[in-house]
Amino acid sequence: MSVVFNIGLYHYLILALVIFCIGLWGIVVCKNIIKLLVCAEFILNAAGINFVAFASYVDVENLSGLVFSLFITIFAIAELVLGVLLLISIYKYKRSADVEKLTDMKG
Amino acid sequence: MNAVLTTISEYFVQSIATVLFLPLWVVLMIFINSSIPFLASKKMTLNLTLGSSFLGFVFAVFSLFYCIKNPQALVENNITWMSTDFQISFGVFVDNLSALMLVFTSLICFVVQLFSFGYMKKDESFHRFYIYLNLFMFCIFGFILASNVIQSYVFLELVGVITYLLIGFWYKKRSATRAARKAFIINRIGDVCLLIGIVVLVYFSVVFNSAQNMVTLSYSTLQFAVETLYSMVSDNAYLAIGVLIFLGIMAKTAQIPMQNWIVGTIEAPAPATALMNSFGIVAVGVYLCARFYPLFILSKSLMIFITFIGIVTALIGAYVAMSQNDLRKILAYSTSSQLGVVLVGFGVGAFSASIFCFVVHGVTKALMFLVGGALITSLKNEADIRYMGACREKLPLYAFSFFIGAISLCGALFSGFYSEASLFNSVLDFGNEFLSFGFLLFVFMSAFYLFRAYFLIFEGDKKDDISQDFSEWTIKCSIVLLSLIVIFIGYILRGCFGDFIFFISPDKLNYLNLVQNVLLLFVVFGAGFIAYQLYMAQNKTYIILKEKALNKSNLPYKLSYNAFYFDKVSDWFAESLFLRLCRFFDFIEKYVIGGIFVVLALTTRVFSYIFSRSQTGNVQSYVTYSLIVLSGVLAVVAVLYILGSLMGV
Amino acid sequence: MAALETIFFYILAAVLIVCSFGAILARRVISSLIFALVWFLGVGGIYFLLNATFNAAIQVLAYVSALLMLLFVAVIPFEKEKYSFWGILKPRIYISALSLLIIFVTLAWAIVDDYLVHILDIMSGGFTLSRSLSTVYTIGERLLTDYSVAFELVAFVMFILTVSIGMICVIKQNEEV
Numbered sequence: 001m002s003v004v005f006n007i008g009l010y011h012y013l014i015l016a017l018v019i020f021c022i023g024l025w026g027i028v029v030c031k032n033i034i035k036l037l038v039c040a041e042f043i044l045n046a047a048g049i050n051f052v053a054f055a056s057y058v059d060v061e062n063l064s065g066l067v068f069s070l071f072i073t074i075f076a077i078a079e080l081v082l083g084v085l086l087l088i089s090i091y092k093y094k095r096s097a098d099v100e101k102l103t104d105m106k107g
Numbered sequence: 108m109n110a111v112l113t114t115i116s117e118y119f120v121q122s123i124a125t126v127l128f129l130p131l132w133v134v135l136m137i138f139i140n141s142s143i144p145f146l147a148s149k150k151m152t153l154n155l156t157l158g159s160s161f162l163g164f165v166f167a168v169f170s171l172f173y174c175i176k177n178p179q180a181l182v183e184n185n186i187t188w189m190s191t192d193f194q195i196s197f198g199v200f201v202d203n204l205s206a207l208m209l210v211f212t213s214l215i216c217f218v219v220q221l222f223s224f225g226y227m228k229k230d231e232s233f234h235r236f237y238i239y240l241n242l243f244m245f246c247i248f249g250f251i252l253a254s255n256v257i258q259s260y261v262f263l264e265l266v267g268v269i270t271y272l273l274i275g276f277w278y279k280k281r282s283a284t285r286a287a288r289k290a291f292i293i294n295r296i297g298d299v300c301l302l303i304g305i306v307v308l309v310y311f312s313v314v315f316n317s318a319q320n321m322v323t324l325s326y327s328t329l330q331f332a333v334e335t336l337y338s339m340v341s342d343n344a345y346l347a348i349g350v351l352i353f354l355g356i357m358a359k360t361a362q363i364p365m366q367n368w369i370v371g372t373i374e375a376p377a378p379a380t381a382l383m384n385s386f387g388i389v390a391v392g393v394y395l396c397a398r399f400y401p402l403f404i405l406s407k408s409l410m411i412f413i414t415f416i417g418i419v420t421a422l423i424g425a426y427v428a429m430s431q432n433d434l435r436k437i438l439a440y441s442t443s444s445q446l447g448v449v450l451v452g453f454g455v456g457a458f459s460a461s462i463f464c465f466v467v468h469g470v471t472k473a474l475m476f477l478v479g480g481a482l483i484t485s486l487k488n489e490a491d492i493r494y495m496g497a498c499r500e501k502l503p504l505y506a507f508s509f510f511i512g513a514i515s516l517c518g519a520l521f522s523g524f525y526s527e528a529s530l531f532n533s534v535l536d537f538g539n540e541f542l543s544f545g546f547l548l549f550v551f552m553s554a555f556y557l558f559r560a561y562f563l564i565f566e567g568d569k570k571d572d573i574s575q576d577f578s579e580w581t582i583k584c585s586i587v588l589l590s591l592i593v594i595f596i597g598y599i600l601r602g603c604f605g606d607f608i609f610f611i612s613p614d615k616l617n618y619l620n621l622v623q624n625v626l627l628l629f630v631v632f633g634a635g636f637i638a639y640q641l642y643m644a645q646n647k648t649y650i651i652l653k654e655k656a657l658n659k660s661n662l663p664y665k666l667s668y669n670a671f672y673f674d675k676v677s678d679w680f681a682e683s684l685f686l687r688l689c690r691f692f693d694f695i696e697k698y699v700i701g702g703i704f705v706v707l708a709l710t711t712r713v714f715s716y717i718f719s720r721s722q723t724g725n726v727q728s729y730v731t732y733s734l735i736v737l738s739g740v741l742a743v744v745a746v747l748y749i750l751g752s753l754m755g756v
Numbered sequence: 757m758a759a760l761e762t763i764f765f766y767i768l769a770a771v772l773i774v775c776s777f778g779a780i781l782a783r784r785v786i787s788s789l790i791f792a793l794v795w796f797l798g799v800g801g802i803y804f805l806l807n808a809t810f811n812a813a814i815q816v817l818a819y820v821s822a823l824l825m826l827l828f829v830a831v832i833p834f835e836k837e838k839y840s841f842w843g844i845l846k847p848r849i850y851i852s853a854l855s856l857l858i859i860f861v862t863l864a865w866a867i868v869d870d871y872l873v874h875i876l877d878i879m880s881g882g883f884t885l886s887r888s889l890s891t892v893y894t895i896g897e898r899l900l901t902d903y904s905v906a907f908e909l910v911a912f913v914m915f916i917l918t919v920s921i922g923m924i925c926v927i928k929q930n931e932e933v
Contacts, residue, residue, distance in 0.1 A: 005759070005762050006762070007761060007762055007765050010867055010868065011765065012802070012806065013867050014864055014867060014868070015769050015772070015802075017860060017863055017864055017867070018773060018860070019772055019773070019776060021856045021857075021859065021860045022773065022776045022777065022780070023776065024730075024734070024852075024856055025780070025852055025853055025856050026776070026779070026780035027727065027730060028727050028730050028731050028734070028848060028849070028852040029727075029780060029848075029849050029852070030727075030780060032785055032788075034785050034788070034789070034827065034830070034831060035779065035780065035782075035785065035788050038779055038788060038789065038792045038827075039779070039780065041792070041819075042776055042779070042792075042795065045796075045799050048799075048811075049799065049802055049803075052802075052803055052806050052808045052811055053806055055808070056806040056807055056808060062894075062898065062902075063891060063894040063895060063898060064898060064902070064903075066808050066810065066811055066891060066894070066895050066898075067895055067898045067899055067903055069808070069811055070811065070814060070895070070899075071906065071910055073811075073814060073815070073818060073819075074910055074914065075910075077818055077819070077823060078913075078914060078917055080823060081826070081917075081921070082917075084826065084827070084830050085921065085924075087830070088830070099725065099726070099727060100725055100727075102724065102725075102726075103723060103724025103725055104724055105722075105724040106722060106723055106724035727848060728848060730852070731848050731851055731852045731855075734852050734855040734856060734859070735851065735852075735855050737855070737859060738854075738855035738856070738858035738859045738862075739855075741858065741859055741862040741863070742858050742862065744862075745862045745865065
């Protein structure tokens with residue numbers, strides 16, 4: 001029972017893992033490109049939770065994990081912006097935001 | 108004078124390889140000659156060929172002289188071809204036997220080439236025939252002069268090939284090509300057995316030869332090699348090797364299981380048939396038997412086997428020849444049975460008598476085939492003797508020479524008398540009553556069919572006057588020459604064969620035993636008398652007796668006429684058993700072995716289909732594949748970890 | 757109080773999980789974005805629980821306010837998309853779910869295996885949460901001393917990104933004209 005009530009590092013790690021797996025499943029399932037980008041954000045932030053958890057519990061003097069989590073956030077945002085730009089281009093070309101219609105590399 | 112002759116003969120013996128390569132050069136010359144469009148000269152071809160065979164004859168005579176002068180010496184020149192465990196060489200080997208065979212072979216070649224000028228003059232493939240004749244000379248001389256067993260085998264196969272070419276000379280005739288193919292295939296079967304025997308022999312003699320560093324199985328050392336072999340292997344193995352080698356000889360000399368190719372030789376032009384049946388491919392068989400005699404003589408059962416095959420073939424051949432109507436077929440079956448008697452002589456141990464018999468047979472059979480060929484062409488290609496009659500008035504030369512040949516072949520007069528008498532005496536000395544009785548029966552049947560042929564062709568009532576005279580001087584000249592040889596050669600060489608051609612020690616040929624000779628002559632003339640009564644005098648009693656004997660059932664006649672249905676039986680065998688086997692293996696090759704390749708190809712196609720279908724353009728499916736792999740790897744690692752911790756590692 | 761921490765942790769965990777499922781399975785894009793909005797807030801809460809206040813602030817600022825505004829703007833043309841019912845039968849969904857389940861179980865077990873062994877360490881304070889509130893100071897110190905190169909590089913990259921996007925937009929506008 002103390003495991004459930006006294007939350008420690010491992011709880012955060014398992015939570016991050018759950019979010020990560022759900023996000024990955026979302027990438028495979030989603031048909032809309034916007035949803036795809038949102039799921040990519042989920043994955044990146046789950047990794048960030050992981051870093052921050054380790055930094056808070058283990059690396060208390062240096063807190064390097066927090067710094068790295070910042071970097072992750074920045075890159076995630078940049079990637080999201082680029083994804084939206086690509087979406088706009090594709091939409092102009094294919095008139096739909098469906099991932100399954102983007103099969104030019106088939107065969 | 109003597110010294111001059113000795114020097115000359117020495118020179119000829121040392122350079123006897125010239126005899127071998129001269130015909131090849133002549134082939135080239137004939138080829139050039141015949142390719143020139145308008146200046147192609149038949150006389151030139153004839154002269155070139157006659158020149159090469161005459162030169163061969165000269166070389167051979169001088170070699171014979173040399174061998175007479177130096178009784179124990181033999182000349183052997185070898186060029187080593189390859190030398191590892193065993194040494195394969197090519198070279199020439201001149202001893203008594205090969206010199207004598209060379210003399211007769213070149214002589215008969217000369218006569219046949221002279222004859223074929225007149226015979227083939229109007230043929231469009233004149234030059235091709237002479238090319239074949241020269242190639243034949245090369246092959247047969249190479250065989251006679253071969254210095255070791257392997258070289259003999261090479262030239263033996265070459266002789267088989269040239270026989271095929273000669274039989275199928277008129278290749279536009281369907282029957283000719285069929286006969287050529289049959290002859291080649293049957294000889295090939297014999298060659299394969301011979302090859303197996305030779306290979307086993309080489310295998311066993313490597314020990315002997317590498318110790319002495321000599322050419323493998325050269326004829327000069329064959330005696331010792333064979334004795335070593337006899338001490339090394341068991342009796343049955345030795346017998347097996349001997350039988351294998353003898354099977355090759357059987358195929359070549361048209362003995363009983365493999366005898367139906369000899370009838371096919373009549374499809375060749377008449378001079379080629381004469382050549383083949385006298386000193387052609389059958390000579391190859393007999394010469395090989397003589398060369399392998401040291402091997403055969405060490406095994407008693409093998410000698411019995413040889414004798415048995417010989418006498419059976421002799422009787423069957425003669426029995427079939429008695430009822431044939433085609434002159435050439437009579438002569439072909441006669442070849443088979445006469446060679447059977449020669450092999451009986453070998454089996455009985457009468458080496459010199461057999462060789463004598465063979466040589467005389469060769470000369471006589473050549474004469475008869477040449478006469479037969481000229482006769483048939485004169486009668487506008489009528490070969491059935493029942494439709495010929497009273498040719499003696501129109502064609503006296505042919506009648507006379509045919510008569511000489513027939514008498515000699517029976518063994519009554521001229522050369523045949525000496526050879527047959529010596530052989531008969533040797534057989535009697537051997538002691539087996541059945542063998543002696545079989546021999547007499549053979550003599551009776553041979554005389555019968557020969558006289559029957561003579562009476563039906565040259566005597567009797569005149570049929571339609573359809574003859575035209577073949578008045579070509581080369582034909583007449585060659586026939587006269589050959590007749591003279593037939594008359595005198597036996598008398599001249601009767602002493603030679605005992606003192607000169609012998610096995611290990613000279614044995615005297617016994618042809619002057621009064622009682623045996625009288626018995627022989629009685630049998631021959633008895634058969635002649637019966638034939639005379641049946642076919643010439645048309646004696647009613649005899650004819651009625653004959654009808655009665657045959658009317659009971661037509662079976663004896665039918666068996667004889669169809670050559671014991673041997674062709675039909677072998678065709679049935681090939682059709683039902685062998686072809687079925689071939690089809691079975693064809694099926695296996697196509698579907699089982701081919702099926703493996705089909706499966707391989709299908710695998711490739713299946714996998715390529717799978718992989719190309721998996722390349723959807725959809726990124727999500729690619730992610731799915733990588734997730735599958737990742738989960739698989741992690742699962743495997745986890746399972747291994749659990750197993751490891753369970754086992755307490 | 758430890759109990760408060762526990763309650764908040766489990767609430768936030770539930771929020772995160774529900775919102776992620778919601779974002780994936782929502783029919784309309786807008787609803788998926790709303791779920792994502794709540795999700796980001798939840799992650800901010802997690803950071804706050806971990807005493808990473810600065811990170812929580814950045815989360816809310818960057819994601820929730822600015823980014824979702826952007827996404828809302830971009831989503832407007834797609835409002836009318838509708839999805840077919842038969843998409844539920846795609847085997848891809850189930851295969852990937854199964855493999856992810858396997859991955860999750862394996863990795864979780866890898867994490868927890870250690871945990872079960874060191875459970876006493878946890879109780880006796882093997883890994884304890886830092887209680888300092890001056891995370892901002894520490895982060896700044898890290899950025900400008902140990903990770904200054906990375907900091908500069910990231911800034912540079914962001915700058916270049918902004919400039920190139922701007923350039924592309926300007927050129928495209930010029931082409932249309």
